[in-house]
Amino acid sequence: MKKSISKSVLAAAAATVLLAFPSCNKKEASSAQKVVRINFQTGNLCGAPVHVAMKMGLFDEELEKIGQKAEYVQQVEGGATLGEMIASGKVDAGYGLYATQLQAMENGLPISYTSGIHVGCTKYYVRKDSDIQSVKDLRGKKIGVPGLADSSVMNLKRKLMDVGIGVTADNNEVEFVAYSSADLAIALNNGAVDVIGAHDPVATKGELAYGFRKILDTGTDEKFRNEYCCQQFVTHKLLRENPEGAAAVTRALQKASAYVEAEPRATAQLQIENDLVAGDLDFNASLLDELNFIPSRSLGRQTFDAAARQLKEAGILKNSTDIEKFIAQGYIELFGVPDGYSYDKETKTFTEINGIRTGFPL
The missing domain is CATH 3.40.190.10 (Periplasmic binding protein-like II)
Incomplete structure (x- = not known):
């Protein structure tokens, strides 16, 4: 969603922090x-x-x-x-x-x-006929992403932690699978994964082409907006x-x-x-x-x-x-x-x- 600039502005920002990076002589x-x-x-x-x-x-x-x-x-x-x-x-x-x-x-x-x-350019989708309704339903699911260190993974792991789904090494309750961005929508449509996380414009193009249902949008979600x-x-x-x-x-x-x-x-x-x-x-x-x-x-x-x-x-x-x-x-x-x-x-x-x-x- 389009947002307007906040009118509530606090006091002036703190002084410059550059002590760790001194200028050259x-x-x-x-x-x-x-x-x-x-x-x-x-x-x-x-x-x-x-x-x-x-x-x-x-x-x-x-x-x-x-x-x-x-x-x-x-x-x-x-x-x-x-x-x-x-x-x-x-x-x-x-x-x-x-x-x-x-x-x-x-x-x-x-x-x-x-x-x-x-x-907000990252969105998460399931197929239209999926029984997954929200992030709370992702325990045990396979999630397609553009890369295992990608921000789509980092953001979703933070959201999963919030709803009590394990993402730590000793309690990992979801599986992330890396695909090229161009193949994410195909992987979801073919049932290779249960969910995909993608960045626009790939995300919206996949939604329009296959009728995917969005379960999380970082542009509108309360945690990420x-x-x-x-x-x-x-x-x-x-x-x-x-x-x-x-x-x-x-x-x-x-x-x-x-x-x-x-x-x-x-x-x-x-x-x-x-x-x-x-x-x-x-x-x-x-x-x-x-x-x-x-x-x-x-x-x-x-x-x-x-x-x-x-x-x-x-x-x-x-x-x-x-x-x-x-x-x-x-x-x-x-x-x-x-x-x-x-x-x-x-x-x-x-x-x-x-x-x-x-x-x-x-």
Whole structure:
């Protein structure tokens, strides 16, 4: 469901937390123009904020203000994963499903998140004739997902814990099975699995093609409707050597997200015209319009905090992990970055949103 920006804003946000990532010595700084390498994907409707920031020049604009420039590094389907690209030092910043990277971060993936960008693109379906009515009925069921570390798994495990279904190593009462995104709907329709978890547009396309019945939608569910699925990240190397660049790309993506929220049809058209996403304009625009692209750093951190704590309780994050340190280093506040932005399509202007956000009104 479309949400409006909350009017209940608390006091100003806390001071910048960058002690774990000190800037490099000024004497070591290069005289060459600094470049921030930004990851992007094609074919991903929910990648709309990155596409907008690239094609409308928002990354360029924010970086040019501080004498820097952007370069774009594409993640190709079937090629290196985002985690592999980060670990090999090929990208400095990007955007994606934060929960998919939590275990990798625990194991040393050198990134921190800086802002929530997008809420609710993951949905869970059963066949129309299934006796499963809700998450409470999933004990003993087989669940198809895009990957075993995917955010669709992490979110569902948290929901299953809430209803008393075991997801821990010593009490696992469901089975997750990985399929390619394109095969998830077929697997459910053929009875290979009882449930699927999928991200839009794959999720909605499967629903329409096969008449699946939705049992959980992270965009409307009470637990997840105030949590971000997709967030902005920057690498620790960028934080150490170029915190100003990290702040600039975060501001740019926040602005782009606010633009998508206000202009879903124009965004869908931009994606199609630039061969970034295929599909029908009306269908793509309607999906973007249903989703929540209101950016928020504070609510993004609340999301990260809640997920990390519950996943440690489930044994998905290690018992040995210092959860307070993990959260403090995994989600940071950058100097010069507001809580978020709104966009006025009549005046074509952005407005900073500051304070601490606690949720979106119904």
